[in-house]
Amino acid sequence: MKEKFFELVDRRSKALQKDEVLLANVHQETSDFVRWNGGRIRQCGTVDQAYLGLTLIRGDRTCDSILSLTGDLDVDDARCEKAIAALRERLEVVPSDPFVLYSEEVRSTDRSTPNRLPDRDTVLGDVERAAAGVDFVGSLASGPMRTGFANSLGQRNWEESHSFLLDWSLFHVEDRAVKASYSGFEWDSERFGRIMDSARSQLEIMKREPRTVAPGKYRVYLAPAAVQEFLGTMSWGAFGLRAHRTKQSNLLKLSEGELSLDPRVTLKENTRDSIAPGFQGDGYLKPDEVVLVENGKFKDPLVSPRSAKEFGASVNAGTWESPNSLELQPGGLAPADVLRELGTGLYVNNLWYMNFSDRTACRMTGMTRFATFWVEDGEIVAPVKVMRFDESAYRVLGSELEDLTSESELLVVPDTYGGRSSESHRVPGILLRNFEFTL
């Protein structure tokens, strides 16, 4: 794939007209997908897809096109030639764009990891054995993912990995369930077994008589997966330079110094330790990390090439100015002490379907989902029926933050819209003095 992509861009670059620049991005994946319900397969198959993004630039005019690729170099080259001709025609029509910016410094990179994925039957067999006697619902996505950038200036970037993500739940009855996942580059049957055993243990607690909790404020521990969901929603339009300059960021009060978070809160876009590509679509290499919030204060925004040109800043992110590898620095609470420190309150493993109640106040609503437990005097007593919360980030990461756990988890986003996600979060759990439930 790599050689074909670079050859394609070489061919099209040679055919460019004077003053034209071509940027090309490719994402290819060959994915095995399996989904289970009740431990039985509902759907299974293989998807072989490759999409090529082309940007043609002439001076301050630019147009984009995306094509699916067949894998046959000559066929794809002919389609590219046609697409570029159409882009060229459009450049005659579109007005000038004062904020066009792309990397003119040639910085090529190549990072590939060998394929250590097991054969399909090993994984299916392990899942089948582990799911015996339990209501297992979940999905597997597995196979190679390849991302490339090339431009007519001669820059070439390539990342290739072979990974899997098994994301599943174990159900008792109705919505009483436990969530788990296992991701990586090499399948380890024993490790999978340990994760499954842990999920089975939690499922035993879910079989106890569930408790209904009245709306109100409670001491709460949000486990890393719940923190991931909270930060994921908070990040919508929160960190981009444009969002701040146009007063639209959910964290505007933070960046303008009106409010602050707890001094222990430091948030980074950590590309170095993530699974995301180290380059973006306009040819810029991403910095190893961008510190977004430091010791509770807003630090640096994410800056796309367009915003860099518009607002006079340096590029450090992709087009959407959204974190792809968000890290919340851990704190001092040992995981083994979480229940004791929580005392009496709710232990929330997962949050779900969040959205904003008030963007200006960064106030968000959402639901508990899967294993949420009622804890008394440091002991798990019973599962809790699903609850709706409505809380501000300034309270959760500010006034109500009691501690963060000392260990973080790397959580891969399981979404596969358009393709398998390279987004992840590295987050600890957080202990809160108060967390408001409303319904």
Add this chain to the structure above:
Amino acid sequence: MDLEARFRDVLPDVEFCSLRLEDESQEFLYVRDDIVLPVRSSADVGAMVTVVDGGGIGYAATADLTTSGLAKAVEQARAWAAGSRGRTVTDFSKIVMPHPKGSYTTPVRTPWESVSLADKIALLREECARVGGDPRIVQRDVSISWVHRETLYLTNDGGRVEQCFDHIVPSIAVTAHADGQTLSRSLGGRGYCRQGGYEVVQECGLDTVGPELRDEVLELLSAPDCPTGTMDVVLDPDQVILQVHESIGHPLELDRILGDERNYAGRSFVTPDMFGSYRYGSELLNITYDPSRTEEFASYGFDDEGLTATREYLIRDGILERALGGHVSQQRAGVPGVACSRANGWTRPPIDRMANVNLEPGSATLDEMIGRVENGVYMKTNTSWSIDDSRNKFQFGCEWGRRIENGKLTHLVRKPNYRGISATFWRSLAAVGNESTFMVLGTPNCGKGEPSQTARAGHAAPTCLFTNVDVFGGE
């Protein structure tokens, strides 16, 4: 040799085999703050082969449509079917799949290509410029998304369906900031999406609505927050459709009811035994699945499992009658459904997706509904949505609100939100607007499935009145 001949050439000796070709072109035009952002087009062609054999099932998706490419996909799908034999949720061999014949085409009055790119850009720039001029306005967005999609569905027993769709999503939004508050007003919150040609751009009012949205958002900046309390709400169609989508559409999807979605999109509070008797809402609630309204976003002749689409009542006079589930789910659940097994492209297998799910108009005028409210809020245009995984406890927010006091509209309120429980909320439906309040809208990006996929859903609804709702505002 054309694609059909190539497919027939590589057909395996199996119980069922289908090929679904998808050829989709898109164009996206976007003007932000008077700058024309890069015009984006796309061309996406590929096919999915599905095989059922010996009780197992498998699929393979490829963009290589040569004979050898299709043969490879057939072999992959066949291997999955063999590998899943005896391990599946049902014996797929016992489900007799349709072998349909037919075609469907979106009626288009003004083809998208018949209007020059220069003219389309000129319209967007003009409308963007028209909503500017006030220093409190921080962003102006005007865009049009166009999708042309051609599909061909073939089966091993002679089934052949060709369909051709044109989708248009015009959008305009104005965002303003003052005194620490940032608020937006938009054309239906991207809910104005339809099938058709360029005529949709004119029909939706993209060339007229901008100044009204600008004035409204500027007024909202100085309005008080929505009050908190239990009161009545009158919801305009661009909020009712979201309420229908989240708390009727999704709970009625059969794959949720069967449990397929429990790990991701969630389950449903609806159970199979409820069909035919469960009181979902007041007697005023009539919900249809209606693929026959050709301008609506998700109209079609056949779904992606080959089932013929026909208009059906899902809820009649408040009683639940029918689910949103395609052929395979109907067979598995033993519950009546509709033709709604759909995929969002050649890379994803079909799953149960709501298509056009409509709340049928009633008899009330808007004035009559307002006049019935002593204490309430009139809300427009969804801006926030959240609901639990059983589709029961919800919270929704709107862009615009106006107080209703003693049967009269009074002052504006900002950040109106309300929350409730699906199973009881629809029973508080106290009045349904007549045809004069009825709008055909939709949702362009509904997410679901493993692997994940988005779907286009159509929704048409009138203005509605609900009583005793838990209402609140911003901080």
